[in-house]
Amino acid sequence: MLTQTTSRVLEPSDLEAALAVLNREPVANAFVTSRVQIAGLDPWRLGGEMWGFYEDGMLTSLCYAGANLVPICATPKAVRSFADRARRAGRRCSSVVGPAEAVSQLWRLLEPSWGPAREVRSRQPLMVADRMPVDIAPDPYVRRIRKDEMDTIMPACVAMFTEEVGVSPLAGDGGLLYQARVAELVSAGRSFARVDEHGKVVFKAEIGAATSRACQIQGVWVAPEYRGRGVAAPGMAAVLRYALADVAPLVSLYVNDFNTPARRTYHRVGFQEIGAFMSVLF
Known part of the structure; x- marks a missing residue:
């Protein structure tokens, strides 16, 4: 000992x-x-x-x-x-x-x-929700991505990652590891999106980490041309409903403190701040 x-x-x-x-x-x-x-x-x-x-x-x-x-x-x-x-x-x-x-x-x-470091994000509010919002209806068009839709979801995932992290996930190994992670979430039924009639992703998010006690939503993204049009909050409500029903009783996420529109959306959907993360990116 x-x-x-x-x-x-x-x-x-x-x-x-x-x-x-x-x-x-x-x-x-x-x-x-x-x-x-x-x-x-x-x-x-x-x-x-x-x-x-x-x-x-x-x-x-x-x-x-x-x-x-x-x-x-x-x-x-x-x-x-x-x-x-x-x-x-x-x-x-x-x-x-x-x-x-x-x-x-x-x-x-x-x-x-x-x-x-390439970038230091010193405060990223950690937020949690344990129930559905009373005044935001889930987007009925947000659904699980199927295994045969990898070509549909991958461009949106790459765009989200590049915008969020500042580098492309396709660098280095050509994106093999990143594509494998996306495929893993799709196979697990934890990748969600609204896809328009032309096959373009309008909104997407994943339930990344998942335990029996808590899970974490990640990769939230709205196509640029749809931003400011009321897509995000109903989309998040839909993913929250899936998470609470199928994954865990507590649903969390963390967000950059400077991302005011995202923080406002999460608050509207019922997420409350319980702490803060910090990220140092290389």
Whole structure:
């Protein structure tokens, strides 16, 4: 047993203890929890390592180190330990993302060796809804995307990602990993869109991370020519209805604080702020 303050890479046998930490904050930790529930703690299946921080022999904090670096229930002591480990390993991730306080502290420690970042989004409100809005009817034309509609949904997904992140998901490997992720969500029945009579996507969103306690809506996008025409709120209400009925009792998302139209839409649909994320993009 570890009897001092220390950190280590967790092993598959640590799964129960890791899930206990993750379950302390089901909404904020939904992304990592969903991956761990599917893949366990084997780094190859998980797509990265899970670092654990121990105090007096008890696992108290985690950090997922894969394509993203994600501190989880991380105390200030844990953040310092994770930063030391990350510096030694060198940067392998495309972003640092998670609860704003922990990510802010982590980035202060990492920036001298990892910086500069391409972009820092210091406050991204974390929002949650647990019921349908009373004054916004779900768009009846928003539906699940079928497996044979990948050619329909992919251009909208690429446009959303490029607009949101600032780089194309087709760079590097030609988009193979991104296309595989989109196909995974479509196959799982968690990709939704309104498609017009010409086969063009008008609105789209996905339910990304999903556990039995919480899920997370991501990739919300309205075609530019339809913006300002009242498409987003009914579309979000439709996706919220699917999520509450089929996935989890709590539905969350996080949004850039400078995206005033999106924040206004989410509030209209009934999402309430419960905290904030921060993202550091490379």
